[in-house]
Amino acid sequence: MSKRSIVPFGPQHPVLPEPIHLDLVLEDEKVVEAIPSIGFIHRGLEKLVEKRNFHDYMYVIERIMDVEIPDRAKYLRTIWCEMSRLHSHLLWLGLLADAFGFESLFMHCWRMRETILDMFEASTGGRVIFSVNKIGGVLKDMDNSMLRTFVDMFDKMEEEVRQLTNVFLKDYTVANRLKGVGILTKEDAVLYGAVGPMMRAAGIESDTRKLGYAAYGDIDFDIITGKDCDSFSRCEVRINEIFQSFNIIRQAVAKIPEGPVSVDVKGNPNGEAFVRLEQPRGEAIFYFRGNGTQFLNRARVRTPTFANIPSLVKILEGCDFADVPILVLTIDPCVSCTER
Template identity: 35%
Template sequence: MSNSAEKSMGSDPFLTIEASELLDEVKTLKEEGWHFCQACAYREDDEIELIYTFENESRLLSLKMMVSEETAVDSITFVFWTAFDAELDMARDCGVKFRHVAEEHLREFYDVADISYAAENIRSDMEALTEHRDYRQMMYVAERMAGTSSFGNSLGYCMAVEQASGIEVPERAAYLRVILLELSRIQSHLYWLSMVADRIGFESLSMEFLAVREPILAIFDRISGNRIMLSLCQVGGLKKDISAEQLEDILTTLENSRNELEKLTTLMAQDASVRRRLEGVGVLEEEAAQAFCKGPAARGSAVLTDARTDELWSIYSSLDFVPVLETAGDAMARCKVAAAEIFQSAAMIERAIAEIPEGDIAVEVETLSAGEAVVRLEQPDGQAVYYAKTTDSDHLKKLRVSMATDANLLAYVRVMKACEPIDRQLVSLTMDPCRNNMDW
């Protein structure tokens, strides 16, 4: 076991190393089963701080180093292909000089039929706003990074800031957050399956999925006054409690929609026209999914990966959570994972409501404390990673968000290469890419 991995067993998940040690440490971590998670850089005067985060089951480890503007840093893209996007951002935004970049990986990425890739500006602009907005205002900015996963973004941001500043959220607030996150997963998966059905040409099935989704959005409207951008999270907990009547309303809505959902998901799995378009199409092999993929796309290829198994999410263990897996690896398998997760989320919501304690929903936060933290959150489309560096003030020093689409880019490309042109648009939808984060 490497020195860094041994230290990660302790209390400090951030370890400082020399830049010259980075490549050797990363190679050792890969041999020990660690996976690349995210990377970012922060410029401070004439020096640049680099942070590389890795994951191994429920553990996170971040390697930190300070380099001068003139220092060339060894790229880790030969070890982890998935780091290429983060290193491109670090070079562009902070001027980090990388050497020995695995150029063939980039060529493989760009040379995919007629697909061209352009790095988006939404995330970089959001990170730059930390200079002008305090931590309360930044919650609203983070929430607007995406639509159907907006609640998860606000939650991931708040949790990263809370971890960095040592803020402990009341137990009731933690339960309510999980309930809202799983409701968001249900409505997002329903929208996802609706788009897949529409692309196949099964318009009536598409509209039925949206009709089942509508009561979930109505619940959000009754709780928060909004259907998508709930704006309920805050650093320290939640802004608003969910009453016993509203919790009962959630249970009633889920129960009323169960039979219709069973009919729709069974139809999608068994209809001959759907099966012709999805079965055996867009196959992602387990080995490639293990190396390049997260979320339902990976779980459709039998890869056991889900941020809800992270030790940070202790509530999920009490809800008997076990990730949903399919083995075929094709477009149909990914849709089956999404369908099964809808019922799984509903069951966990019911258990969470049965167990939820009374008490406060937030702690008072006057100002932040200096610190840093990395938080993983399982968004509907996969794992998102939130890095926050706080100061003894109301402003963050650094915020970095790595979205699920970032993690799945190379897997997406491999699936596209294996497809006939006529199938590419449909197969791309079964990977559930977030168009707000990537522009194709």
């Protein structure tokens, strides 16, 4: 047995937009064990609810207060959710390309993502933080001409995205870096509680959107799964989800009913609610408890990245040292979300 050495990875690392620290135990060029440590961006959001007004947290409060929001607002939320998924997956594809050194591919992914951000800006006013939801509905309506324009733009974009994703799926340099790397078997995915594309790439059919929150109940879509359980499979699942999102948006625009976009809500939340949502990175869980005042008693948020860290540690065991940045990226880490 060769000598073991420990290489620190992060918190500041060129491949990471956010700080996470891993102690990599190496034997020559092989990683034997990875020990993660987080906390660099912990802000104490769950404690902050005791100091900040409850109006900052929408859907869960609506569940506590038993508010039924108008149908049009549900559809608008669905459309914005899917647009978020589109831009998030394009962002991830770009970061992945950057991690294996394909700079021009990274630039093209992010160029396309900007179109979606422009749409966000036109419809909500913000590029990253939208502040468009409120308790009882949404603050801004998208009129039908805007929705039609968006669908036209998505039609054009779909063709461009297809050309782009062909590079990921057919280029041999990409395949060489991703195929057979970072295998998380179906059994391990269950054991380590993987969520989102990470889990679906291991062949498990599960998608929280199928619970039918917002307008997802009225929309026809299949759960996308992969079968090879490796990094390439995770890339493939996310690419297919991009095209699925285009489809969902088209269906939602075709079916969106007329009507108001919000209802008035009076009073303070009293009681508790537990909500599961499918974010681009996987299933997120929210739990809030109100006590009848304008401040909440308890909040709990479990984000998909947090659920995927055990799987990450698992796939890092036995991998090549040079593959570590790519494997860290394949879980689509959002460390800021994880640490709240």
